[in-house]
Amino acid sequence: MLRLFPLTTDPIKRDTGAGWDEMSEAYQRDSDISLDDVHYAPFAMGESELNLLGSVEGKFILELACGAAQNSIALTKWGAKCVGMDISPKQLRQAAKYCAQESAQVGLVRGDMERPSMFAPGSFDVIISSFGWEFIPDLSACFKSCNSLLIPGGTLLVCTAHPLNAFEWDDREGAALVTDYFSPPVEVWEAPVADGHGPGMTFFRTYSEMFDLLTRSGFSVERVVEPFPHYLTDEMDAGGGKSPYVGSYWSASRERLSRMPFAIIYLARKTA
Numbered sequence: 001m002l003r004l005f006p007l008t009t010d011p012i013k014r015d016t017g018a019g020w021d022e023m024s025e026a027y028q029r030d031s032d033i034s035l036d037d038v039h040y041a042p043f044a045m046g047e048s049e050l051n052l053l054g055s056v057e058g059k060f061i062l063e064l065a066c067g068a069a070q071n072s073i074a075l076t077k078w079g080a081k082c083v084g085m086d087i088s089p090k091q092l093r094q095a096a097k098y099c100a101q102e103s104a105q106v107g108l109v110r111g112d113m114e115r116p117s118m119f120a121p122g123s124f125d126v127i128i129s130s131f132g133w134e135f136i137p138d139l140s141a142c143f144k145s146c147n148s149l150l151i152p153g154g155t156l157l158v159c160t161a162h163p164l165n166a167f168e169w170d171d172r173e174g175a176a177l178v179t180d181y182f183s184p185p186v187e188v189w190e191a192p193v194a195d196g197h198g199p200g201m202t203f204f205r206t207y208s209e210m211f212d213l214l215t216r217s218g219f220s221v222e223r224v225v226e227p228f229p230h231y232l233t234d235e236m237d238a239g240g241g242k243s244p245y246v247g248s249y250w251s252a253s254r255e256r257l258s259r260m261p262f263a264i265i266y267l268a269r270k271t272a
């Protein structure tokens with residue numbers, strides 16, 4: 001079931017959404033994402049091995065920035081009841097195709113995860129997202145909304161781009177050019193929109209900034225994980241092994257991925 005809601009006119013969100021409409025096909029083609037596991041980072045272990053969420057049987061789960069909803073589909077197969085939200089209609093159309101293909105009952109909603117206001121407070125046991133948080137300018141507003149949507153003691157799983165990825169990778173040096181870790185640059189990328197080209201933006205945040213944002217939004221941080229690309233081995237020649245997140249897009253960055261974390265996961269619990 002796909003529901004389309006009126007969207008924000010915020011130009012950053014509009015252009016980010018348009019950019020993802022444009023990138024959707026290539027992203028789904030070049031990233032090989034499992035429909036049977038929750039993915040966290042390229043060539044890294046997924047939820048079936050990391051076990052961050054525990055049993056999800058019967059739990060109500062909201063997946064923000066769900067893209068093609070691979071995580072929601074896997075969680076549904078494990079007994080959860082999932083809703084996936086994304087801002088890009090093309091990503092959601094692909095999600096609807098995968099849901100039909102896998103006979104997975106996932107609610108799909110178009111909306112802005114910064115303020116997901118269409119759900120009642122306390123609707124979810126768990127809120128997760130892999131790689132949506134870094135597109136949100138006001139992450140404090142987003143975390144506060146998540147807090148209100150969760151039941152007391154509910155789980156928030158924030159899997160996002162590691163702050164080191166804000167910096168250029170120098171192939172010749174085999175190192176990242178970390179110019180100023182304390183003020184990671186905002187990545188601005190061209191996004192085609194109906195009336196021309198507007199910039200999409202990716203925001204990188206240091207560990208301490210993320211920790212403060214979460215704790216000030218009523219969460220306690222229980223675990224922090226920087227997933228290691230265990231399945232990026234010479235023997236497998238970037239084949240992926242059991243990782244639920246592989247593909248040609250990622251194997252092209254083999255050296256960088258093997259030396260610097262791509263993702264960071266914050267496992268947080270609603271305390272207030």
Ligand SMILES: C[S@@+](CC[C@H](N)C(=O)[O-])C[C@H]1O[C@@H](n2cnc3c(N)ncnc32)[C@H](O)[C@@H]1O
Nearest residue numbers: 020065066067086087088091112113130131135
């Ligand atoms: C890197 S993709 C990740 C998709 C999916 N979670 C995955 O791991 O494949 C980023 C997603 O964030 C979505 N997105 C960006 N800004 C958003 C916003 N403000 N609200 C909801 N979704 C957003 C994009 O449309 C895109 O599908």
